[in-house]
Each structure stands twice: as structure tokens, then as C-alpha cells.
Amino acid sequence: MDPITAHPYLSEEQQRELLDIATSLSRPGGGILAADETPKAMEARFASLKIENTPEVRRKYRQMLFSCAKEDLAPLSGVILQNETLYQKTDDGRGFIEVVKSLGIIPGITVDKGWVGLAGAPGEVFTQGLDDLDARAKEYKSLGCQFTKWRMVVTIGTDMPSPRAVEEGARELALYANICQRNGLVPIIEPDISRDGDHDVKRSLAVNEFVLSTVYKALADYGVYLEGTVLKPTMVTSGNKAPAQAGPDTVAHLTLLALSRHVPAAVPGIFFLSGGQTEEMATDNLMAINTYKGKIAKPWHVSFCYGRALQDSCRAAWLGNEDNVDKAKLAFVARVKANGSAASAQPE
Numbered sequence: 001m002d003p004i005t006a007h008p009y010l011s012e013e014q015q016r017e018l019l020d021i022a023t024s025l026s027r028p029g030g031g032i033l034a035a036d037e038t039p040k041a042m043e044a045r046f047a048s049l050k051i052e053n054t055p056e057v058r059r060k061y062r063q064m065l066f067s068c069a070k071e072d073l074a075p076l077s078g079v080i081l082q083n084e085t086l087y088q089k090t091d092d093g094r095g096f097i098e099v100v101k102s103l104g105i106i107p108g109i110t111v112d113k114g115w116v117g118l119a120g121a122p123g124e125v126f127t128q129g130l131d132d133l134d135a136r137a138k139e140y141k142s143l144g145c146q147f148t149k150w151r152m153v154v155t156i157g158t159d160m161p162s163p164r165a166v167e168e169g170a171r172e173l174a175l176y177a178n179i180c181q182r183n184g185l186v187p188i189i190e191p192d193i194s195r196d197g198d199h200d201v202k203r204s205l206a207v208n209e210f211v212l213s214t215v216y217k218a219l220a221d222y223g224v225y226l227e228g229t230v231l232k233p234t235m236v237t238s239g240n241k242a243p244a245q246a247g248p249d250t251v252a253h254l255t256l257l258a259l260s261r262h263v264p265a266a267v268p269g270i271f272f273l274s275g276g277q278t279e280e281m282a283t284d285n286l287m288a289i290n291t292y293k294g295k296i297a298k299p300w301h302v303s304f305c306y307g308r309a310l311q312d313s314c315r316a317a318w319l320g321n322e323d324n325v326d327k328a329k330l331a332f333v334a335r336v337k338a339n340g341s342a343a344s345a346q347p348e
Contacts (some may be wrong), residue, residue, distance in 0.1 A: 007223070008137060008223050009178065009197045014182070017184055018186050020147045021147060021186045022147075022227065022228050022268045024077065025269055026300070026303075027146065029340055031076060031306070031340060032077065032078040033078070033079040033336075034079060034232070034305055034306060034307035035082070035307070036307070037087070042058055045308075045311075046320070047213070049315060049316060051315070058085075059085075061318065062085055062088075063096075064090040064325055064328060065311075067329070068332065073104075073329075073336060074104070075343065076336060078106040078146075078147065079106075081100070081109050081110075082098070083110070086109065097144040097145070098144075107146060108145055108147035109148055109149070110151065111148045111150055112176075114127070114128060115127045115153055116193055121162055126165070126169060127153065127169065127172055133176065133179045134179050134183070138183055140185065141183050149187075149188040149190070149232070150173065150177075150187065150190060151190045152215075154166065154191060154211055155197075156196075156199050156239065157192050157197065171222075173187075173190075173191070173219070176221045179223045181225055181229075188229075188271070188305070191211045191233060191234075192232075194275070195238075195239055195275050195277070197242075198243070200238055200242055201238045203239075204237060204238065205257070205258055212259070212262035212263060226264055227267075229267060229268075230268060231269070231270045231271070232272070234272070235272055235285050236258055237275075240276060248284045248285050249288070251285045251289070252291075253290045253292065254287075257348075260297060269301040270302050271304060272286060272306075273305055274304075274309035276308075278309070278310045279308075279310075282304070283339055286302075286339060286343065289319075290344075291348070302345035304339045309335070309339075310335045311332065313334075317331045
């Protein structure tokens with residue numbers, strides 16, 4: 001059956017291209033590597049390991065990731081790159097997009113410009129980057145990028161998130177998605193609900209449902225082509241300071257409950273962010289979600305879009321030392337393989 005129908009903002013050709021990219025990202029067992037840490041974020045990652053944070057060190061680190069064998073990176077259907085990385089080259093003179101594509105991985109790019117405080121809403125933020133996004137999207141597409149990421153940050157607190165902050169974040173996500181789609185780029189929809197805090201898993205569920213419902217209403221209001229998007233949500237977990245921590249079975253049940261209530265089946269893929277989970281926790285929870293035996297339907301491809309949960313042990317093995325490259329690559333490949341297994345798992 002031809003899935004292409006009339007759309008108010010996109011031609012049939014545009015819809016087909018977006019659908020092809022989104023379904024390719026959502027191929028069986030495929031997940032996404034988030035290698036889009038900003039230089040400032042990399043400074044935080046490197047500091048505890050006493051790794052120098054310079055453009056050259058970051059280039060060498062990412063070169064190491066993409067020098068792994070193609071078959072070892074087979075579970076990766078996509079990678080999100082950082083703007084800096086797009087214009088760097090490997091030691092043999094190849095651009096990173098060329099290297100990524102040679103590995104059979106779809107290149108994407110993060111396009112938001114971080115966030116600032118939301119006036120009148122202490123502790124809450126809004127994301128920046130819409131002003132020149134159309135021009136940047138055109139450039140990224142011309143360079144070979146096929147999808148984009150924009151992060152909406154949500155904090156759970158006594159009086160947070162406020163409806164105003166969530167509605168503003170959802171509106172920005174919808175506008176971002178419109179701009180990227182008309183430029184041939186599949187937008188990742190990322191409502192990032194922080195685990196920081198002592199809230200219990202029931203509070204996390206309530207916030208997840210509120211955020212997802214608000215986001216998908218905004219996407220509908222702005223005419224976003226859902227078949228040409230993928231979702232990057234948080235799992236429903238306890239706050240990281242909560243005295244009682246929900247186990248994988250509870251996380252799986254409540255996460256799927258929230259998603260099934262608010263995410264349309266038209267969305268091809270759901271790629272969870274790790275959100276401060278340990279490597280093992282992120283993998284165990286993804287495995288529990290994909291092997292869930294309850295009666296909640298999963299009409300989407302369900303996988304991972306991890307940064308730290310794929311790279312923490314790799315960085316710790318590397319330590320910025322060329323002598324440790326082989327050991328670091330083994331650690332990285334081990335996490336890719338474990339999460340690929342979790343992404344392709346089925347209930348017994």
C-alpha cells in the first residue's frame with residue numbers, strides 16, 4: 001500500500017524521502033549513537049579521566065570510534081554528529097560524514113544551540129536555535145546529513161514542569177520539525193525529562209504522559225509529517241536520588257504504558273536516551289522493554305539512542321592514550337553489541 005497522501009506542507013517526493021530515511025533508521029535491531037557532545041560537554045566527560053579537551057583530542061577520540069570494523073558497528077543504523085565534527089577529517093584525509101557512510105551508518109546532526117532560563121519560571125529552560133535553522137538545515141543536507149536532533153529539556157521538581165514550559169518546548173519542537181522536514185531532514189523529537197531528583201516512578205510516569213501528550217498535540221497542530229520523524233524519549237524511571245529504585249520490569253511496563261497512550265503508531269521508531277543511567281542499567285531496561293510480555297502493543301521499532309551508555313567504558317579505557325586505542329575500541333564494540341541485542345530482542 002502506498003503510504004504517501006496529500007500533505008499541506010510537503011510534496012509526495014519530500015514525504016517519500018523522509019519516510020525512507022526514518023524507516024532506514026528504524027531497521028530491525030538498529031540503534032543510534034549520540035556522538036554529538038558539545039566541546040563543553042566533552043570537557044565534563046574528559047575531566048574526571050584527566051583527558052585534555054581540545055579540538056584535536058576530540059577529533060582523535062571520534063576517529064577511534066569510527067575506525068571500528070563495519071561488522072562490529074552493524075547494530076548502529078545512525079549516528080548524531082556534532083557541528084565541529086562535520087568539518088574535521090580523519091588522519092587519512094576523509095571527512096567524518098564520508099567515514100560514517102562507508103560503515104553503512106546514516107549521518108545526522110544536532111541542531112539546537114543549547115538552552116537558557118525561561119523568564120518567570122525559575123529552574124526551567126527553553127531551547128535556542130530556531131532563528132537561523134533553515135539556512136543551517138540546507139547546509140547540513142548539502143553536506144550529507146539525513147536527520148537532525150533538537151533537545152527539549154524538562155525538569156521534575158515540586159512545581160515543575162510547569163504547563164507553560166512544556167507547551168513552549170513542544171511548540172519549539174514542532175517548529176524545528178517543520179523546518180527540518182522541508183529541507184529533507186528527518187527530525188528526532190527529543191523531550192528529555194531529567195532523572196535528577198528524588199521523585200518516585202509514579203511521578204515520572206505522570207510527567208512523561210503530560211509531556212508526550214503536549215508534544216504530540218503540538219506536532220499535530222503544526223502539521224508535522226509523523227511518518228518522517230522518530231522519537232527520542234526518556235524511560236519512566238525513578239529519580240536518581242529516590243530511596244526506592246524501580247526495576248527493569250516496572251520500567252518496561254510504565255514506559256510502554258506512557259508511550260502507548262500518547263505516541264501515534266505512525267511514528268516509525270522510538271530510540272530511548274540513556275538519561276544518566278549507567279551503561280548496564282540502560283541496556284537492561286531496553287531489554288526489558290523489548291521482551292515485555294504484557295498486553296501493551298508496540299507498533300514502533302524500539303531501540304536506543306545512547307551517548308554515555310555506549311561510550312563511558314570506552315573513554316575510561318582510552319584515557320587519551322594512543323596505546324589504549326585497541327582496548328577502548330573493544331569496550332565500545334561490546335556496548336554496541338549488547339544494546340543491539342537488546343534492540344532486537346523479542347518476548348519468549
